[in-house]
Amino acid sequence: MITLNDISMNFTLATDHVTNLKEFLVHMAKGKLAFREFKALENISFTVNKGEVVGIIGANGAGKSTLLKIISGIMTPTKGNVEVKGTISPMLELGAGFDPDLSARENIFLNGAVLGYSKSFLQSKYDEIVEFSELADFIENPIRNFSSGMIMRLAFAIATVVDPDVLIIDEILSVGDAHFQKKSERRMKSMITGGTTVLLVSHSLEQIRSLCQRTVWLNKGRLQMAGRVEDVCGAYEEFER
């Protein structure tokens, strides 16, 4: 379902971030336009089979988010290639493209379009989104008047209405008040256990243990270990200690 072949990702970090002509010329003149190679990912290869739930663990800066972005197509790797079969739904950002001046209804369609949903899909799921977000009374109001919790509820409802072949999750999200947090966590878990292929990044080993069948451990851009959840999580805990 997902095949990663020898992925490497290098960032060229200019020692100073030069984005204008003057700085560029000054640095050129001083001969200081030095670039530093930063290897975010090095030679990563693994496969995720259809219907599998795979967890990705690792410390901050290990390259987890970069890897998810590469699989989602947001970044192109410096080396190697990714093959993904089927529709892919990356859940990396809630409420992408929301416009404060538009009503909740208009934002459902705008955000849905940004996430790649079709018009007919959105129309058929519209009622479900409104119902789940519990915002039926405010649906024609511009969201600039919403509280941040209300906006997150709307965003969550739109993001999780999909039924993709591949689901990519950067941390399980729980938004809103206590009641909605429980509701959204339930929904996420039912999405994960619903039979689709899932790639899940989490810092909670407890979540990984309860939801995943396999785990990949990234350490400083390298694939440290991959295999059964218990083995990898155990080794990771040992390593961190």
Place this chain on the structure above:
Amino acid sequence: MKKNGFINSPITKTAIVMLAYVLIVALFFFATRGALQFGSAKPVIEETRTDQALGEITRNTFYEQYFTVPSDAISGISLSFTTFGREIDDILLISIVDGKTGKILHSEKLSTKVLKDGSMRTIYFSKYVVDIRGKELSLKIASERGIPGKAVAPFRAIATGSTIGELTLNSIKVDGTLSFTIYGRNLVPFTQYYFGLSSLLGILLLVYSIRSDMRIRRGKQVGIVILINYFNKYAFLLTQLVGRDFKTKYKRSILGVLWSLLNPLLMMTVQYIVFSRLFRFEIQNYAVYLLSGIVLFGFMSEATSLSMMSILQNANLINKVFVPKFIYPFSRVLSSSVNFIFAFVSLIIVVLVTGLSFSLNYFFLLYGLLCLILFLIGLSLILSTMMVFFHDTQFLYSIFLQIWFYLTPIFYPEEILPDFVLQLEQFNPMYQFVKFARTIILQGALPDAKSWLYCGVFAIITLLIGILIFNKKQNKFVLYI
């Protein structure tokens, strides 16, 4: 597999595509009514230095100026009249007559109300007078209802030494020459090139569609189908983004959407008042001349300035959601096109108010606008890419826009430019687009074949360069924003 109906069988599909192509080629040819066979207009007789007024043209008098032209067609004339400072309500009958047979080849009616005392008036012929090279012709000016004391008079020209032909009053020879200008056009080998080129394209199209059919039947993917599917997939997102831009623009104002029509109208009024008071150019119908230029240039400057920032401003989205990146500059160009439609409607209102008439040729404006939009997409792709890597682009570009505005004949006539600048203007895309539109709007005529070619070439080349640069750099955007 489901059995396809008649309409979907590959042979029928190819036939439909080819038939549509042939139909478009033929329709276009006939719709231009031979106008494109002629090159650009040049004054072939120019007797513009006026001496003194001749006698009034009344119901009972008419002037005839005999002349021959060294061109294949006549596309317009200029004449100067004096009203002696009076308000005169008359209609002049101006015709081109065959000097030998007396047959009227072309006639125009000119209301004296539009005449300014002593200034030149140009009449553009919607249908050219053809087959006249070297023939003796006469320009006849008569009046419908002028009476002595209530009529206009033409001017005599200062003798230039060249022999033009006799000037007669009621067929009796008088001294001197009429002050007038004849615009002539020469034949260009348009027809041969047009049919040659379109047959070549037709053959390529036929080969491509047959090849595509065979590939589809073998279950392979075809470029054009992929492209169409791609656009279908993102059409919804595009309409949402354009709709967002449009809806939020006037969302919190009282007059709302009405502003989109009111805004260009008011802007036009201000600009017209300023420019017409500040500079007194001898331009016929200055309001329309100025505003057509400003509307097109404004469209260009808005579309490019907005789309230049599109990648940077959507950095958050680009970092988090997968959307083809060209969508961002592209949707900005489309949003500006929506605004342009409203500005254009305002321009049409001005056109109608100033008494210019609509002609069938307005249809061909679509070609000029399509070329302009393609040009803008190309330019936007280039600018938005540059902007990611060099933030100075926006400041340099705003200065560049100013220079570009003053270098393009928007508010001044192109005749005031020195010759070598006018030659260079050929390579100014905005000059070409503006000229294309003005020819149709102001003269009711079709732009010449060269003008069509320039517009098309600028559009395609800029678009290709834009796609190339954007495509090469787009994977690096994420690292720089």
